Amino acid sequence: MKETGGSIVNVSTNCAELGVKNLVAYASSKGGxxxxxxxxxxxxxxxxxxxxxxxxxxxxxxxxxxxxxxYDATWGRVAPLGRDFxxxxxxxxxxxxxxxxxxxxxxxxxxxxxxxxxxxxxxxxAQYQLDNLIAMVDNNRCQTDGFTAEIxxxxxxxxxxxxxxxxxxxxxxxxxxxxxxxxxxxQQRDMRPHVVIADTVKGKGVPSMENRPEWHGLPPTxxxxxxxxxxxxxxVRP
Amino acid sequence: xxxxxxxxEMYGKTxxxxxxxDPRVVVLDADVAKSTNTYRFRERFPERFFDVGSAEMNMMxxxxxxxxxxxxxxxxxxxxxxxxxxxxxxRTSIAYPxxxxxxxATNAGVEICGDGVTxxxxxxxxxxxxxxxxxxxxxxxxxxxxKAVLAIAEYxxxxxxxxxxxxxxxxxxxxxxxxxxxxxxxxxxxxxxxxACGNMVEASLAAAEELAREGIxxxxxxxxxxxxxxxxxxxxxxxxxxAIVTAEDHSIVGGLGAAVCEVLAESCPAIxxxxxLRDTFASSGRQAGKLLxxxxxxxxxxxxxxRETLSTALAAPAARQAPTIRRS
Numbered sequence: 001m002k003e004t005g006g007s008i009v010n011v012s013t014n015c016a017e018l019g020v021k022n023l024v025a026y027a028s029s030k031g032g033x034x035x036x037x038x039x040x041x042x043x044x045x046x047x048x049x050x051x052x053x054x055x056x057x058x059x060x061x062x063x064x065x066x067x068x069x070x071y072d073a074t075w076g077r078v079a080p081l082g083r084d085f086x087x088x089x090x091x092x093x094x095x096x097x098x099x100x101x102x103x104x105x106x107x108x109x110x111x112x113x114x115x116x117x118x119x120x121x122x123x124x125x126a127q128y129q130l131d132n133l134i135a136m137v138d139n140n141r142c143q144t145d146g147f148t149a150e151i152x153x154x155x156x157x158x159x160x161x162x163x164x165x166x167x168x169x170x171x172x173x174x175x176x177x178x179x180x181x182x183x184x185x186x187q188q189r190d191m192r193p194h195v196v197i198a199d200t201v202k203g204k205g206v207p208s209m210e211n212r213p214e215w216h217g218l219p220p221t222x223x224x225x226x227x228x229x230x231x232x233x234x235x236v237r238p
Numbered sequence: 239x240x241x242x243x244x245x246x247e248m249y250g251k252t253x254x255x256x257x258x259x260d261p262r263v264v265v266l267d268a269d270v271a272k273s274t275n276t277y278r279f280r281e282r283f284p285e286r287f288f289d290v291g292s293a294e295m296n297m298m299x300x301x302x303x304x305x306x307x308x309x310x311x312x313x314x315x316x317x318x319x320x321x322x323x324x325x326x327x328x329r330t331s332i333a334y335p336x337x338x339x340x341x342x343a344t345n346a347g348v349e350i351c352g353d354g355v356t357x358x359x360x361x362x363x364x365x366x367x368x369x370x371x372x373x374x375x376x377x378x379x380x381x382x383x384x385k386a387v388l389a390i391a392e393y394x395x396x397x398x399x400x401x402x403x404x405x406x407x408x409x410x411x412x413x414x415x416x417x418x419x420x421x422x423x424x425x426x427x428x429x430x431x432x433x434a435c436g437n438m439v440e441a442s443l444a445a446a447e448e449l450a451r452e453g454i455x456x457x458x459x460x461x462x463x464x465x466x467x468x469x470x471x472x473x474x475x476x477x478x479x480x481a482i483v484t485a486e487d488h489s490i491v492g493g494l495g496a497a498v499c500e501v502l503a504e505s506c507p508a509i510x511x512x513x514x515l516r517d518t519f520a521s522s523g524r525q526a527g528k529l530l531x532x533x534x535x536x537x538x539x540x541x542x543x544x545r546e547t548l549s550t551a552l553a554a555p556a557a558r559q560a561p562t563i564r565r566s
Contacts, residue, residue, distance in 0.1 A: 086296045087331055090303020090311075093288065097264070098307065117327075120293035124300065128288070 005048030010037050012055040030055075085112075085135065086121040092133040092193075103132045103187065111143030111216075113154045119164065125193040126165030133193040134186045135166075138173060140202035142213035161195045173198025206231045240380050242408050245401040246344040248380040250275025252387040253312060257283045263391065266301050266313045268294045273403075274314040274344045294319040298327035298341070305337040310391060317343040317359025317400050325365055332396045333371045339397075340390050346376070346400040347487030348515055349437055351529055354522035359400070360515050364492025366398045367465050373418060374465040375399040376486075376494075378439035379409040382462055385416035393418060402437045402487070404526045409440060409460075421468040427455035430544045431475035431482045435461045435494050438485035438513070441530075444537035449544055456544060464494055472501045476508040481547035483511045485540050487530070490514035509551050511543040 015023055016030035034053055041051040088106035095102050112118060125133055139157065141148050148154055161168045169185060171178040179198065186194035202216065203209030206228045220228055240248070256263045257279055269292045271277040280287040290297045294315050301311040313320075320328070320343035332339045346359050366374045375397065377386045383401060390397040409424065416422075424439070425446050432442040439460045446456040457479055459471060475482055482502070484495035495512030502508050515533055523529035530536050 084299060084331065086299030086327070087303040087306075089296075090300035091306055092303070093300060094304045094307025094309050097286070097304075097309070100307075117293070117295045117299070120290070120296035121300070124288075124290045124293065124296060 001049055002047050007050045008040065008044075008052070010051070010053040012037075012053045014055050016055060085118055088135075089121050089125045089128075089130060089133060089193075092125070092130040093128055095132055096128070096130065101132075103134055105134050105136070108135055108137045109143075110137060110139045110141060110148050110154050110157075111151075113137065113157075114143075114148075114152050122161070122164040122166065122193075129191040130193045131167075131189045131191050134183065135193070135195045137195060137197045138200055139197055140200045142202045142211070142216050144213075144216050146213050157197050161197070165192060167192040167194045168197065169195070170197040170199065173200035174204055240384065240408055240412060242405055243380050244275075244404060245377060245380060245383040245406050246273070246275045246403065248383040249314075249342055249344070249387055249401055250278035252384045253279040254282050255384075256388065256391050257286065260310065260391065261286075262308065262310045264288070264304060264309045264311050266290060266297050266304075266311055268292055268297045268315040268319065270315055270344075273316070274342070276312070276314045294324040295327045298324045298339070299331045301339045301341075302327075302331040302335070302337045305332075305339050310338055310340070312340045312342055314342050314344065316345045316357060317347075317362045318345070318357055319343075320398070321359060321362030321365045328366070328372075328396075328398070329369050333369045336371050336395055338394055341396075341398045342387070342401065343398070344401045345403045346436060347402060348520045348529055348533060348535060349487050349526045350403045351523045351526050355519045358520055360487070360489045360520070361492070362398075362400055363464050363486065363488050363494060364496070367492065367497060371396055372465065373397045373463070375418070375463055376435040377401070377416075377462045378434075378436055378460050379406050381408055381410040381412055381414060382416055382422075382460070385414075386418075386462065389416055389418055400436065404437070406437060407440055409443070416462070419463045419466045419468060421471040422460040422462070423457065423471075424460050425456065425458035427457035428479055429455045429481075430548050431457040431459060431479045432485065432540060432544065433459045433461050433472070433475070433482060433494065433498055434485040434540075435464065437487050438535070438540075441535075441537040442485050442540055445540035445544065448537065448541045452545075454544065454548065461494060461498075464497060467497050467501060469501050469505075472498055473506055476502055476506040480551040481509050481511075481544070483513060483540055483543045483547060485513040485535070487535060488514050489517060491517055509547050511547050513540050513543055 010033050012030045012033045015027040016034050020027060037051050037053040044051060085106055085108060088104045092104040143151055145151050158168045158170050169182045171182050182196045186196060201211055209215045253265060264286045265276050265279045266288045267274060267276045268290055271280060271289060297313050301313040304311040320341055345357060348358055350357055366372055375386055377383045424443060432445060434442040442458050446458050449456045484498050486494040490512040495514055499510050502510060513535060520533050
């Protein structure tokens, strides 16, 4: 990797950053991984090797229940298990009600915006002034059956969200600086929920996949994957 | 003293009681707060009440989100919308992650009368019963409704409860015990067992009176918990009495009657008759009693089915002499 550059991803847990009962050995060793990640990131930067840690929260699966019958009571509050937009709005509402200063980030797809519930939630988030809610629309213009604009057009997006009472920004979703600035701007507490519409290209970086709706939900075969990875590496190499 | 009143009214009052006791209790409604009676909570605790408008699926998911922050959300709308329009949200966002949401749906069954088919929730027990992790309740009277609301607030996990619209008589002493998953034997009897939930418990008690005058002793079981179902009490009924009649203000497909049959078919086959809406859309009507009678969902029908099952059982004594009970 020293010659080619690359990426190291460590796996940790959110417990590394929390005080949790019965997890002294587990959580402190994971905390070690965080320190290791930071040190390695600096150490290996000259070789163009990125080092990150992925620290997921609790997941309710059978095995966890056999470890702890009160898993939900113990963990339900540590990290949200709800997945969609309306759940995120509920988490934001819970934060406001209990005067907590966390923010809730939620990803939406452009095809997903065809679901009625998204707009039910958009209305209630504005009603409850959820300025701690930040939604990001990955607007890659493709959905399962084809191009979103040809199935059921969701544009004009900025106007729609604005009309629903949201603070709207529209950015190039592949520009890290724009993403960073948009999220920073969205952290304002101005009584409005925030949406960042990020225009993206599906399959970005893999020319044979780019902007092709058929790759919306299709996993590549192992052979294709190999070829695509080669394309991707060709793309990132100078 | 608790007076006769609609169970939904008792629900609203108990929510206020809960709200006083526990600051974690929050209430959501979808534009029917006056009917569900959650308006009582809104009046007392406006800052903990959220009316999401007519957006039931959104309400269920927001309740799920609220539960993850340590609050205890009660989400209310009509049975028809909670169980059909918002079913997927209940399943995937509440029951699957086992979130501590209490769905209390009112205006159950044909009994609602005037609102007609569009508002008659008669499929909810069938739908909710198939969802893992979900406790499903259908209390019968105001005393049990209050106890059930208090019990589900204590219980850690997702719950669905259905309540009727019409005035419910008081059937229980205020000291009566309510335990999730445990049927209550309201009347002893050795000839036939009547298993009912919700408003059909009162009808079953009336049917038992009618049968008693003819010398038939009917046991009456209040099956306030559809899930988890009290298997032991059902098997005991099959062993100790000669026939079983179920009664519910719900479709005969998939509800209480079906659940009872499933238990018996696997462990102790017995003759069962199901009183309920017979796989049809009911019409609208001015009076609950007349409408229920029209669709053969009243005490007379329960008594008639009891007599018939009993004569069928007596005509085939061999099959019933030595029931083999398999308890698994």
